[in-house]
Amino acid sequence: MSTPRPVNVWLSKAAVNGALVLAVVYMLFPLVWLLTAATKDAGGLLAGNAFSFEGFDLGGNLRRLAGHNDGIYFHWYLNSLLYAGLGALACSLISVAAGYAFDKYDFRGKEKLFGVVLLGVLVPTTALALPMYLLASEVGIVNTYGAVLLPVLVNPFGVYLARVFSAGYVPDEALEAARIDGAGELRTFWSIGLRMVMPGFVTVFLFQFTAIWNNFFLPLVMLSDQKLFPLSLGLYAWNSNAHAEPDHYPLVVTGSLLAVVPLVVAFVSLQRHWKAGLTAGSVK
Amino acid sequence: MKARTRAAATLLTPFFLLFTAVMVVPIGYAVWLSLFTEKQSGLGFGGAETVFNGLDNYTAALGDRAFLEGFGVLLGYCLLYIPLLLAGALALALLLDSALARARRFFQLALFLPHAVPGIIAALIWVYLYTPQLSPVVRAMEAGGVGFDFFSPEGSLPSVVNIALWEWLGYNMVIFYAALQAIDRSVLEAATVDGAGSWRTAFAIKLPLIRASLGMVALFTVIGSLQLFTEPLILNKGTGSAVTSTWTPNMYAYTAAFDRNDYGLAAAASVLLALAAALLSFAVTRLTDRKGKRA
Numbered sequence: 039m040s041t042p043r044p045v046n047v048w049l050s051k052a053a054v055n056g057a058l059v060l061a062v063v064y065m066l067f068p069l070v071w072l073l074t075a076a077t078k079d080a081g082g083l084l085a086g087n088a089f090s091f092e093g094f095d096l097g098g099n100l101r102r103l104a105g106h107n108d109g110i111y112f113h114w115y116l117n118s119l120l121y122a123g124l125g126a127l128a129c130s131l132i133s134v135a136a137g138y139a140f141d142k143y144d145f146r147g148k149e150k151l152f153g154v155v156l157l158g159v160l161v162p163t164t165a166l167a168l169p170m171y172l173l174a175s176e177v178g179i180v181n182t183y184g185a186v187l188l189p190v191l192v193n194p195f196g197v198y199l200a201r202v203f204s205a206g207y208v209p210d211e212a213l214e215a216a217r218i219d220g221a222g223e224l225r226t227f228w229s230i231g232l233r234m235v236m237p238g239f240v241t242v243f244l245f246q247f248t249a250i251w252n253n254f255f256l257p258l259v260m261l262s263d264q265k266l267f268p269l270s271l272g273l274y275a276w277n278s279n280a281h282a283e284p285d286h287y288p289l290v291v292t293g294s295l296l297a298v299v300p301l302v303v304a305f306v307s308l309q310r311h312w313k314a315g316l317t318a319g320s321v322k
Numbered sequence: 323m324k325a326r327t328r329a330a331a332t333l334l335t336p337f338f339l340l341f342t343a344v345m346v347v348p349i350g351y352a353v354w355l356s357l358f359t360e361k362q363s364g365l366g367f368g369g370a371e372t373v374f375n376g377l378d379n380y381t382a383a384l385g386d387r388a389f390l391e392g393f394g395v396l397l398g399y400c401l402l403y404i405p406l407l408l409a410g411a412l413a414l415a416l417l418l419d420s421a422l423a424r425a426r427r428f429f430q431l432a433l434f435l436p437h438a439v440p441g442i443i444a445a446l447i448w449v450y451l452y453t454p455q456l457s458p459v460v461r462a463m464e465a466g467g468v469g470f471d472f473f474s475p476e477g478s479l480p481s482v483v484n485i486a487l488w489e490w491l492g493y494n495m496v497i498f499y500a501a502l503q504a505i506d507r508s509v510l511e512a513a514t515v516d517g518a519g520s521w522r523t524a525f526a527i528k529l530p531l532i533r534a535s536l537g538m539v540a541l542f543t544v545i546g547s548l549q550l551f552t553e554p555l556i557l558n559k560g561t562g563s564a565v566t567s568t569w570t571p572n573m574y575a576y577t578a579a580f581d582r583n584d585y586g587l588a589a590a591a592s593v594l595l596a597l598a599a600a601l602l603s604f605a606v607t608r609l610t611d612r613k614g615k616r617a
Contacts (some may be wrong), residue, residue: 223329
């Protein structure tokens, strides 16, 4: 093995880590701006100095956020939690059940059916949103919680992930043992398969939760009643008014900060799972 | 054996029922709708009447300059965004994978963090950072003698590309990094023993080995790019922005449906968009497959 000269190594080390630090600055700068901007009143925000605390008024911003339009912001927050929490929970269960079935059972046309699931991964969801809206208005569920919840229960990529996880985490021997003990197939899935595939379940849940929390196009198309809005749509509506009413700027910025917090916390604390999810999709 | 088939059917049914309701039926309905148009009957007293008009909506969409220009914008976006994204994410992953990198967990998390920010909020933050009255960035650039209008006709595309890069660079970096970490270390050791430097190892050994990940990322990026909507919509709402309400095909379809109430045209535009996505993903899959076979 050739040994490079020490000075050279030191230089390369500085270059590699320096480049990474630059990338991190680019990634984190807008978030730091969001953090400091959320502490400013409209005047301080318009003064535009990111790192001074000119016009510091975080308390006032939070108070105005809570008070604006009868506290509609926190209504949106609850809606987002409901859409994302309930939607992701149901979606993960449905995906894991299907993925487990694809992994553990043999039946005619299985791989063809799985091919249909994979095709579903490739369908651009926003091209679907408009027809979905038109269909929903035919059925009469436009502008209801259901109009936003129902479509997010389907995630073909979740089924794909669940199949990969089921193959990795649920040994066939465990199922054989349950069968010998006389457990029915569904019972076996519920009390053994589902339990063993839990890491996969959490991964699908995390991804779907984020996807729904971030979802914008579908609620934009489906909802007109502000009471049903998730955060993304509410903040968008406020921002659209901000030119006419500059007082909306601090509301949008502080509201955005609070909307980002749960996802950042989730990603920081569940690193293992999102990494596993990304990896399962990419490494063959 | 029969019990197992029944169990499989029970476990698969919820997914496929919803899959049909939420994906298959809307696609069919969109195709159906795209063949009709609403005509005002008589003097407009009798309300609208739905009339079959064959492929007229398609020719109308394809004959509309705004729609075609939308695809032109998408083409420009892809040409700028995809190489930058792939090269940037690869470079970061290779840097992180090199023996010289420190604090890898920290770097991974910090670079991934923007992906946790909802697209709409990412767009809002950046639009504020682009707005001269609000932005420390624009001010700093002006102090340095650089004047750049992020909302101008030339500036709009780079502005949108920057937001997308910020959102997706770290995500794809993690995918590439995971693939790099999965490479058998003995292969890399052998290369070092043979005298390959770190540049050579990166380009001649690591890159070919993670081609599958590269193909997958390219595929999903292409599909995602075609759906471009949220970020330009926010830019469109900015004052003095060159981003029009029909800037991308998706925005065109949205405007057709909700500003012009022309559902037939909107459906035709959606179908054309989905077709473009299908064609492109087919092309990308073929391209990466062939490369994989040759290796």
